Amino acid sequence: MAKKASLRHRLYHGETSFDFMGRKRLWFAISAVIIALGLVSIITQGLNLGIDFKGGVAWTVRAPHTSVNSVRDAVRPLGLGEATIQTSGNGTVKVSFKHLTQAKQNQVTDAIAKAAHTSPGQVSINDVGPSWGKTVTNKARTALIVFFILITVYISFRFEWKMAIAALVAVVHDILVTIGVYSISRFEVTPATVVAFLTILGYSLYDTIVVFDRIEENTRGLSASGRLTYSDTVNLSMNQVLMRSINTSFVAILPVASILAIGVYVLGATALEDFGLALLVGLITGACSSICIASPVLVLLKEREPRYAAIRQRLATKGAPAAPLTPAAAAVMAGGGGGSRVMRASGGDGGGEGGVAEGGPPLVPGRPRTVPAHRPHGRQGGRPRPRKKRRR
Structure with missing residues (x-):
């Protein structure tokens, strides 16, 4: 039996088939608990506002x-x-x-x-004086409102209004989680915190836009043929961009963590502490919300449409639901797969082994596809066809 490939190998070679949409209730439950704890903390003890806000x-x-x-x-x-x-x-x-x-x-x-x-x-x-803090608060509130309006207009124009709603839900989620973390941990809220707070909203939205762009591309491609439900299309899209999201999040979090660990606690640059803490909390929250909040909310909105509801019902009547496609299998499926019908991954737990072509061996990236035993060398004779000699 062949040794199972590592998670890193499957991520880089497009062989993952994580069922994100199948666990959307779990993601919503975890987020609801975190937000509820934060709201209770805000109601009971509030935020630890710095003197810049309360004077x-x-x-x-x-x-x-x-x-x-x-x-x-x-x-x-x-x-x-x-x-x-x-x-x-x-x-x-x-x-x-x-x-x-x-x-x-x-x-x-x-x-x-x-x-x-x-x-x-x-x-x-x-x-x-307290008047300066009120001025900062009002400007931050105005900036947040303008941010919401511009983002709604842009996403509605670039994609559709349902994607705009899903993106705004993810942004509001990031806001509530970050504020809750600050209230529970008693981190001091300063003007640097507000600046970092507005910065992380942009990063969170960027990650969401990357996912939505891939969803729209797959919707025009594989999903348009009626072979995939909208949930399957979103699962496939997130598996396709998963490695990119992990890399960009890691690259963004690494320097922020260095600022906190080295700049603040080693070199004593305390002016960076408030800014770094807000960035660290927001980057982690934003990376998770684009996958676990924005995409599931989009699925809930889109699968109410008659077209996708009919596709789900038609595929459900054909038998048990199959596991999500891996990105490698989807690439073969989109390209024709050499004339064979590509099946789904054998399991939806992240251990996908690529698509399997009917009548042939598994299609795994990085491995040459072997010729079936009943068709040696591509012809019935069992011997390769000799090359013709060129005449001079």
């Missing part, structure tokens, strides 16, 4: 050998027992609190400097 005063000092408890004990007598105190990898301590009078700010500065064993001049103060 206040922030004191920052470099104190590598000072703990959070010692700083809190130093500012507690001044009424800052509930202040937000954070430390970073490079030994910087940040104390945030609501607005205080100038005299009170000076007292807090002296107390922090004493706890950090440094002079008051080494403590920086950042006093931000």
